[in-house]
Amino acid sequence: MRNALRAYRVVLASRARSQASHRASFRMDLVGALLVGLIEFTEIWVLYTASDQIGGFTLTQIMLVFGLSDLAFSLADLVAGHCDNLPRYVRAGTLDVFFLRPQAVLAQLVTSDLSLRRIGRCLVGATALTVALVLNDIDWGIGTIGLLALALACGFVIFTAQFVTAAGLQFFLVNGAEMTNAFVYGGRYAATQSATVWPRGLLVVFGAIFPVAFAAYLPVVTLLGTPGVAGLPAWLGWCAPVAACWAVVVAAVCWRWGLRHYRGAGG
Amino acid sequence: MRPLPPPARNPYWRFLVAGVRGQSAYPLATLAGLVANATFGLLKGAIMGAAVESSGGELAGYSAATMAAFVWLGQGMLGSVNFWGGSDLQARITSGDVAVDFLRPVSVQAAHVLTDIGKGLFALLPRGLPSVVIGVLVSSMALPADAGAYALGLASLLIGIAVSHATVYVVATTGFWLVETRGVSVLYMAVSGFFAGLFTPIYLFPDWLLTLALLTPFPSMMQLPIDVLSGQVTGAGAWQHLGTQLLWLALVLGAGHLTTRAGRRRLEVQGG
């Protein structure tokens, strides 16, 4: 077991080293990622400044949703964001090389890179989260910390799972890769919103199928007691692990499906 | 039998057509783009609609109808403008292939900008139109009142697309001096959409930010065309918008011309 992990560690370490060694462009990438995150926050800031509260959330409250979801997403992006290279590997035939090694193909794909520059993006989410935790009136206690940690962890799992789901679907879509952007990056966008503004359709998609609402919005509703979606219990934020499990199941199914299709095993 | 007349000799028209044709080969990609487009449109529509509602039905001059128009016209235009900063020229400069482009008896700037505009125009049919249709179906989006307004809106749209691709061209030419243009592209991607009114209308910005935005060509790429196309800005205001857009187009094309000339000189100095 230790030997198996050692192999992944060696690949990741050499990737990290190679990226850090290109000093100038690495720094530029970091700044760029930071800027993208900053702009994304600014959009929310502009909106909630122009209009005092939207969907039952004020600026400071939505900052908590943003911070939590954006941090979870950028961490997931760091670990699995490069899975969207898959269509390129398939087209070039280089995916075949993964089959020749005594490791799981998905594990190789995920560890094939480490996008260190996306750390810049994580800083934005982390900062927004910290500021929001300070600005908001929070009842600090074991339960609160537990809920926050749970939300972050589950959000990370959900977003990572969605990257894998997108990769699995790429085997079928190859040229239609953009379709997965709808739930991967659409999901990121949706996770920063207050779900009370969503029509029924969006609620089903981003509350149940690609359950990004559990990454930040629902836990924050549970935490702050802000008005949630009509008809849903206030403690739903604690069910984030259920959503995470579901996301993992979807990812596993899509990945296996896609791999079977690639190998020509019935599909 | 009389021989057929020779085909149009104008190479610049050909570039435009080539751009349009090149995109028609991937129907699945177009459908995929539409799905992504619709999803973002629905999400954006939901939050922006809620913003208008919670402000008592009017926000910075937007009603629910005009805000819906903002969202869906914006989504419709997304396939035709370039907010990610990358381009063919950028790749060609990096690989050195651009030297070949300079050998041709056509303006490098015109060739690239026109081809990109062509691609952008093509996207209006499979992406732009359906987005508007979806918008009309799911919301009560506003549309211009009469034929004159439509014509103005269309003109504004076309100029906006031109401004976008002409600006990306200038960004790409920085590659003649910078070794690594990816940083510039990321920078462009971060700010262009924001200042063009991709996620929120720029009229929602605080004053200082709005002033800053208007000092850039970005609003001319999306915000201004949407203003006219949705019928929110009419008459003299619409003509003013068009004027602003044309001014920016001229500025950006001029800048591109200068950077191309300087870049060509630099290539020659370096030996291609």
Next chain:
Amino acid sequence: MNVIETDGLTRVFTGRPERKNRMRRARHVAVDHLDLTVREGEAVGYIGANGAGKSTTIKMLVGILVPTSGTVTTAGLHPLKQRRALARRIGVVFGQRSQLWWDLPVRESFSILSAIHSLTADDERARTAELVEMLEMGEFLATPVRQLSLGQRMRAEVAAALLHRPELVILDEPTIGLDVLSKQRLREFLVAQRREHGTTLLLTTHDMGDVERLCDRILVVDHGRLAFDGTLDGLARTVGARRELVVDLATPHGDLVDLHGAEHVRSESDGLRQRLAFDPQRTTAARVLAAVSERAEVLDLSIAEPDIEDVVREIYRATRG
């Protein structure tokens, strides 16, 4: 023990539904009921024209592709179900697809692969040193893979495939695009490996030179079916292995037919260039040249090895007729 065993191996590719008739799909039979057995220690050359089904067969042998019907067993394992165990026992070199990490130094690719194959530190050191010496890679160990020449890269690829001392090595077009010296070096290395470790070798190639110097058994595949299975001598006998003498004449001449020991194949440029085939076992190039010189003035000449396509065509003709 049989290192490779296939029984009725078939792979059919179905394309998209046709535009006019949705019920019909383009069906391409890439591999057609292939029965193959390779014993331990053999060196098999697997040749055929482009699109004959060689790469598809290899993909099924290593677990990349699933057969449409039939069975395949590699190193006693099921390639699909036991892919990872199989990967530890075989080494594969895909001519165009690199197994190395593109932007890292060659040395790091080796250390990563050692970790992947769970080699101990001592083992890694010893094995790497051995391969570096035998393939003369010392000069470019620190160079990133993408900066290597094709010859250097292929040496590194072969070393990478052999790092974990696999019992079966499969090479898919390894010498394509290489210069003569690199080809020779690679072939010598493979011969030495076989001699020392008894590695089984399966080689697909377009180069008859590879086949002659490396393989003791030849399989010819045509349109997914096995057209020939035997030795090189057997192939020569079946096909009448020929070399071609290409002569450039001083003045245009009529077709040089009825030459002793040589057969006229083709004339080009109105008879200025003529191709003459001869059997190297029966006569020599010099004698054919002499015969030509009696009839016409020769300005320049060259000798062409038979093309794989020609060999395959000949086999088809021989087995049918």
